[in-house]
Amino acid sequence: MSCAEAPTKPAGRPPEPAAPPRGDWSQAEARAIYDLPFPDLMFRAQAIHRRHFDPTAIETATLLSIKTGGCPEDCGYCSQSARYRTGVKATKLMPREAVLAEARRAKEAGATRFCMGAAWRSPKDRDLDAVCAMVADVKALGLQTCVTLGMLTPAQVGRLAAAGLDYYSHNIDTSPAFYPEIITTRTIDDRLETLGHVRAGGIKVCCGGIVGMGETIDDRIAMLVTLASLPAHPESVPINLWNPVAGTPVMDRAEPAEPIAFVRLVALARILMPASVVRLSAGRQAMSDEWQALCFLAGAGSIFTGDVLLTTANPARSKDAELMARLGLRPAALDAGATRAP
Ligand code: SAM
Ligand code: DTB
Ligand code: SF4
Numbered sequence: 001m002s003c004a005e006a007p008t009k010p011a012g013r014p015p016e017p018a019a020p021p022r023g024d025w026s027q028a029e030a031r032a033i034y035d036l037p038f039p040d041l042m043f044r045a046q047a048i049h050r051r052h053f054d055p056t057a058i059e060t061a062t063l064l065s066i067k068t069g070g071c072p073e074d075c076g077y078c079s080q081s082a083r084y085r086t087g088v089k090a091t092k093l094m095p096r097e098a099v100l101a102e103a104r105r106a107k108e109a110g111a112t113r114f115c116m117g118a119a120w121r122s123p124k125d126r127d128l129d130a131v132c133a134m135v136a137d138v139k140a141l142g143l144q145t146c147v148t149l150g151m152l153t154p155a156q157v158g159r160l161a162a163a164g165l166d167y168y169s170h171n172i173d174t175s176p177a178f179y180p181e182i183i184t185t186r187t188i189d190d191r192l193e194t195l196g197h198v199r200a201g202g203i204k205v206c207c208g209g210i211v212g213m214g215e216t217i218d219d220r221i222a223m224l225v226t227l228a229s230l231p232a233h234p235e236s237v238p239i240n241l242w243n244p245v246a247g248t249p250v251m252d253r254a255e256p257a258e259p260i261a262f263v264r265l266v267a268l269a270r271i272l273m274p275a276s277v278v279r280l281s282a283g284r285q286a287m288s289d290e291w292q293a294l295c296f297l298a299g300a301g302s303i304f305t306g307d308v309l310l311t312t313a314n315p316a317r318s319k320d321a322e323l324m325a326r327l328g329l330r331p332a333a334l335d336a337g338a339t340r341a342p
Contacts, residue, residue, distance in 0.1 A: 023231070044267075046298075057331070060302070067092065075183045075185075076182045076213070077182065084247045086247040096134055109305070112144060112332060115167075115169060120150040125156075132163035146168070146206060147167075151193075152198065157201035160201075161202055170205070171208055177222065188226075204235040208240065210240045212241055217261065238279040243286070262291070266280070282312065285315050289326075296329065
């Protein structure tokens with residue numbers, strides 16, 4: 001462990017500056033960290049986490065599906081692809097007022113970020129007008145704004161930025177090698193291209209992936225190495241445990257993730273991208289309290305709250321509040337910067 005990662009500060013001296021994030025991790029280096037004895041891996045992850053964040057503060061974001069189902073893409077894990085019989089009913093884009101009402105409810109329930117998701121390959125310009133109005137409304141409530149709408153052109157990014165968008169969520173989902181086994185209607189390079197437009201347009205990037213779709217441990221690590229090799233690390237890295245969806249092709253090949261392997265991956269994300277917020281995302285309702293607690297110890301600093309994610313289940317707010325209380329964790333302040341350690 002380098003001095004820059006040391007968790008304690010020598011008395012009488014100013015704290016050493018955190019090492020600048022690296023963008024040149026190799027797969028072998030990342031695998032060696034992942035395979036460390038568990039106490040060493042957790043110590044290293046926690047030391048880095050405490051250097052960048054307050055470990056007792058958990059950011060809470062709420063999701064709303066503003067346009068559900070009927071998606072032309074073939075993502076093999078997703079309930080919203082029109083190609084699979086998953087029982088999800090396709091809807092039109094929600095009216096602006098209804099979205100605003102949901103955002104108000106999320107704010108009253110304590111969320112700091114409101115993330116709106118639409119099941120599109122990419123938005124039509126007419127739809128983007130409506131989403132820009134929603135972003136402006138939600139921003140005016142004092143919430144951080146996030147949308148996930150599929151692939152974007154630079155011009156579309158510009159319009160979202162002008163509307164006040166803080167984050168764009170666009171996952172790479174898995175490793176470059178495993179990607180074509182899960183999605184064939186676009187490539188991982190298409191995904192990276194949109195991420196480049198988002199970054200160039202000055203919007204913060206939320207990008208992560210899914211665990212438990214039948215990928216190998218090396219695929220999971222390669223996914224994180226890909227994220228850590230981007231020109232700048234994503235500000236947010238969601239790690240989703242695949243939420244089983246009957247009718248999707250992944251249902252036939254998924255392997256339930258082993259909890260310790262999942263925690264190791266969270267710790268690795270924390271170490272490879274030290275200043276990024278690692279978000280424990282889908283699949284929490286399948287995790288025990290102890291599993292989630294280990295994820296927080298490994299450096300996860302954010303969760304989605306509310307009974308549903310986009311179409312699948314999430315723990316009840318009351319259950320999350322009770323777990324946070326037992327762990328002595330508190331919601332992060334509205335400004336994400338406030339979660340940073342002093
Ligand atoms: N259509 C947009 C897109 O693909 O970016 C936005 C919505 S999409 C549902 C957002 C992300 O949710 C996906 O990239 C994937 O990582 C995650 N996701 C979708 N279905 C999931 C599931 N069943 N379990 C876990 N994560 C899932
Ligand atoms: C992310 O990585 N997970 C969130 C958010 N980013 C957009 C979405 C999870 C969706 C889980 C499946 C569903 O509820 O339909
Ligand atoms: Fe469509 Fe997004 Fe689901 Fe893929 S993950 S099918 S793009 S909604």
